[in-house]
Amino acid sequence: MNMFGTFIKPMHPEGTKFVAIFATVTLGLFLLSPILGWMGVGLTIWCYYFFRDPKRVSPTRPGLIVSPADGVVSLIEPAVPPSELGMADAPLTRVSVFMNVFNCHVNRSPIAGEITSVAYRPGKFFNASLDKASADNERNSLCLRLPDGREMAVVQIAGLVARRIVCFVKAGAQMQTGERFGLIRFGSRLDVYLPRDVEPLVSIGQTMVAGETVLAALTDNDPVWGPETTNG
Known part of the structure; x- marks a missing residue:
């Protein structure tokens, strides 16, 4: 380069x-x-x-879930996916990635699969780093069905200064790992609800690179971590 x-x-x-x-x-x-x-x-x-949109290179090993956003892991906890997606009401592991106003805000699919549902819900504009932002803030939720039939959710959440969530995909879209699906203007957060029985490979405070940093793995193979820094 x-x-x-x-x-x-x-x-x-x-x-x-x-x-x-x-x-x-x-x-x-x-x-x-x-x-x-x-x-x-x-x-x-x-x-x-x-609004920069740098090229990203996603890992090619099957079964890897990558971060959908640039930013820092702010929360890791069990939580029920948004009700508007119609998923099972059992808690899944939720990993939250907080994006400040200097991060790249283009959002990418964490893994290959089919978008089965896209649901927008208006709400408040609390600081996106707060836990209550997942429940109270304006959000756009996507349900992603994996080839093995399991489901996971990705939720775009507006923040304190964010006032516009943009989503490029609709239900029925076939996504590839790292493919762009939306963005949020001016500071926000992405929540990832991992498939059942999948544990995260990241820690709170870790820097994430959208489409590249490995967030979790569907298999029990040796974990593979993506880069923690980027020129993007």
Whole structure:
């Protein structure tokens, strides 16, 4: 990879209008004050960086579940998947990945499978790092059926400053590991409800890379961990 590709990442199309708005406001700020104008330049660059969509390379070993989001593991606990998905009401292991405003916010499928249900539910906008965010915040939930028939859930949760959850897929979509399925604007969280009898291979505080870091494995083979840092 050349030096340009190391620091300049492609931008997701969802960010185009936001960067355009930031740039337009920046031009107006320069008319008022050079200092304000340069502050606008910094915010415009940040907006572009927020919507970056770097290439990711997912592990190829069958049965690996990867992180659906960049960020830090904030919670690992048993919890019942969102009721709107119609899954069994037995608790599953929930792994929460918190994304701050500097993380890449493109969300990726944790494993190959079929999307059997997509359900949006409006809600509040508590800090996404809080436990109650899973139950109270605005969210978009996906149920993913694996080839062996087991189910898992991935939930996009809006945060304190996030006001727009975007999902690109519908029920019936066939997903591949690491394939993009959505994004959340400006700080948020992803909850992963692992299939029954599957234990996480990550710890609270661990840095995750969407589509690359191994979160869990469906088999009892030796665990394989993905990278904990990225240029994305």
